[in-house]
Amino acid sequence: MCLLKKSEREGNFRMKFLDAHLHLQDKRFQGMAQELIAAAGTAGVARQICCATSEKDWGQVVELAARHSEVLPMLGVHPWWAHKVQPGWRERYLEMLTMTGAGVGEIGLCSLVEPDPSAQEKVFAAQLAVAAELNRPVAVHCVRRWGRMLEVLADFYPQEAGLMIHAFGASPEIMDRLLALGAMLSFSGRLADPRNEKMRRLFQEAPLERILLESDAPDMYCGPLVGDTSGKKSNSEPVMTAKLYRFAADLKNMDLERFAAQVWENGQIFTH
Numbered sequence: 001m002c003l004l005k006k007s008e009r010e011g012n013f014r015m016k017f018l019d020a021h022l023h024l025q026d027k028r029f030q031g032m033a034q035e036l037i038a039a040a041g042t043a044g045v046a047r048q049i050c051c052a053t054s055e056k057d058w059g060q061v062v063e064l065a066a067r068h069s070e071v072l073p074m075l076g077v078h079p080w081w082a083h084k085v086q087p088g089w090r091e092r093y094l095e096m097l098t099m100t101g102a103g104v105g106e107i108g109l110c111s112l113v114e115p116d117p118s119a120q121e122k123v124f125a126a127q128l129a130v131a132a133e134l135n136r137p138v139a140v141h142c143v144r145r146w147g148r149m150l151e152v153l154a155d156f157y158p159q160e161a162g163l164m165i166h167a168f169g170a171s172p173e174i175m176d177r178l179l180a181l182g183a184m185l186s187f188s189g190r191l192a193d194p195r196n197e198k199m200r201r202l203f204q205e206a207p208l209e210r211i212l213l214e215s216d217a218p219d220m221y222c223g224p225l226v227g228d229t230s231g232k233k234s235n236s237e238p239v240m241t242a243k244l245y246r247f248a249a250d251l252k253n254m255d256l257e258r259f260a261a262q263v264w265e266n267g268q269i270f271t272h
């Protein structure tokens with residue numbers, strides 16, 4: 001008799017995990033997409049939402065999605081590259097989204113790299129407008145610009161199409177305001193970092209039906225998930241999402257299978 005539950009046995013995954021945010025097209029993953037997607041699939045990560053970051057990689061993300069049914073594309077201009085948009089980008093963006101049916105992301109506001117805050121805000125609002133026009137789900141990046149973020153989002157949300165805040169980590173008050181706008185909150189491997197006690201509390205308080213999980217591969221520190229507690233920045237890989245689900249289910253004090261099923265359900269709004 002096997003003491004493990006059926007779903008926990010090696011190689012017998014009835015559970016499906018969604019990686020809500022990653023960048024398979026990143027240079028650091030060059031030539032590795034097939035291998036990374038296969039490894040993730042073996043661990044149960046059956047769907048991955050792959051976000052572009054500038055017009056330069058829209059084509060790559062669309063191609064990855066065309067080749068791999070597990071990959072769902074989102075196209076956008078990341079706040080770090082908003083000051084570099086080329087004339088006519090909005091028309092080309094609209095055309096690309098219309099042609100491919102892709103979602104909108106990764107877009108947002110960020111104080112880490114902000115050569116031109118007004119360009120950042122203009123490009124962000126323009127992409128939200130396109131998403132609203134085409135009724136597409138959106139993946140948002142926000143670092144230390146929450147005040148303005150909430151104001152801009154309030155011009156567009158709540159609405160029927162999905163909104164996710166990627167790599168979420170902010171105050172409970174901000175969380176409440178985002179939830180009121182209908183946002184899903186996507187938590188990353190940073191949850192497992194021993195230094196992030198506040199984030200873990202936030203995750204425990206977040207409503208179960210509004211949670212997503214992501215690797216943000218190849219970014220994001222997730223050493224503790226794979227037994228590395230050196231605190232040094234390590235690259236994440238999509239396969240780590242499976243470990244993140246286990247860690248997160250424990251935090252929610254839930255059976256992994258029930259937890260994973262609910263998060264999968266939460267992600268449906270972004271996956272068709």
Ligand SMILES: [Zn+2]
Nearest residue numbers: 021051106216
């Ligand atoms: Zn990202």
